[in-house]
Amino acid sequence: MPGGQHTWQEIMSQPAAWQDALGAFRALREKFAAFWMEAAPDQVIVTGCGSTYYLALTAARLLRRSGVDASACPASELLLNIDAICAPGRRYLLLTLSRSGTTSETVRAQERFKSRVGASVITVTCASSSPLAGGADLAFAIDAAQEKSVAQTRSFSSMAVIVQQMAAQLAGRRLTDSSQLxxxxxxxxxxxxxxxxxxxxxxxxxxxxxxxxxxxxxxxxxxxxxxxxxxxxxxxxxxxxxxxxxxxxxxxxxxxxxxxxxxxxxxxxxxxxxxxxxxxxxxxxxxxxxxxxxxxxxxxxxxxxxxxxxxxxxxxxxxxxxxxxxKGCDPDKPHNLSAVVSLDDI
Missing domain, CATH: 3.40.50.10490 (Glucose-6-phosphate isomerase like protein; domain 1)
Structure with missing residues (x-):
């Protein structure tokens, strides 16, 4: 295959990665339930960048269908316009999403949220030792879903499995249905x-x-x-x-x-x-x-x-x-892109 070996393997290995994701949620299920009850949020803000912002859109809708007031915004918006997003007098919970756990806007937005709002943070990532995971109050990590390719495939879908499980548990649904995934x-x-x-x-x-x-x-x-x-x-x-x-x-x-x-x-x-x-x-x-x-x-x-x-x-x-x-493109190495966006001045 002329390029794309990593992307292809990562797409085809998703069943195993999803199994790992289900196990990662299962391991923290009781802790998540207790954490949520203590946090008792009025509203959940879900954030990420690029692919994980799109995952945030899906996560927010799943949470709303579970009876949770939730909204999604890009991490850069939360970082630079936090006062327009977080209103005084409400109990917030932040859900951050990042494959690497090092994306500059997401890490900084999480830090800004904790210092400005002072509320609880949950993160879903594919890097358990990352700054994002270390700065969260509760972290779901699927290290086995990490990728060599720039474009996210199994990492995105594995994190999606986690957020589906989170929303389902909050709604009291039968989580064993997802074992078929x-x-x-x-x-x-x-x-x-x-x-x-x-x-x-x-x-x-x-x-x-x-x-x-x-x-x-x-x-x-x-x-x-x-x-x-x-x-x-x-x-x-x-x-x-x-x-x-x-x-x-x-x-x-x-x-x-x-x-x-x-x-x-x-x-x-x-x-x-x-x-x-x-x-x-x-x-x-x-x-x-x-x-x-x-x-x-x-x-x-x-x-x-x-x-x-x-x-x-x-x-x-x-x-x-x-x-x-x-088209003769190498999907492992998309044009003009890198796996992590790191910014020194944000």
Missing amino acids: PAVCTQLLESHAGLARALAENAAIEKFFFLGMDALYGIACEAMLKMKEMSLSYSEAYHSLEFRHGPMSMVGEDSLVIGLISPEAARHEIRVLNDMADMGATVLAIAQTRIENHQTVRLPADLPGWCTPVLYLPVLQLLACHRALV
């Missing part, structure tokens, strides 16, 4: 590798659009970022029905429109895909049900919705990796 990931990667390759090799496709709602919007954004980073391709992410309000003007026979279909809004989201197909776009749906007239990546129908967001991503990671190789 590693096996389902294996099945998705094996069953749809050919589809991902075929779409990536389709020379008629020049634009990629990823559509998702609610917790899946953050996943759509992450899929968009993977396509940009790895293959330097035109890619955008939108809330599913918002796509009609202007962005669909870009759609034509040179477009692949990918719908991350949620159970709650499936009927409306499928109509969007139908409209895009009528405009000449190639359409791919990822859903827990079969979608008539469109290529579909089927997710298990018997899994509860709270543990499925992470399952929408692996096939799209494969798509981005294949597209990079088709």
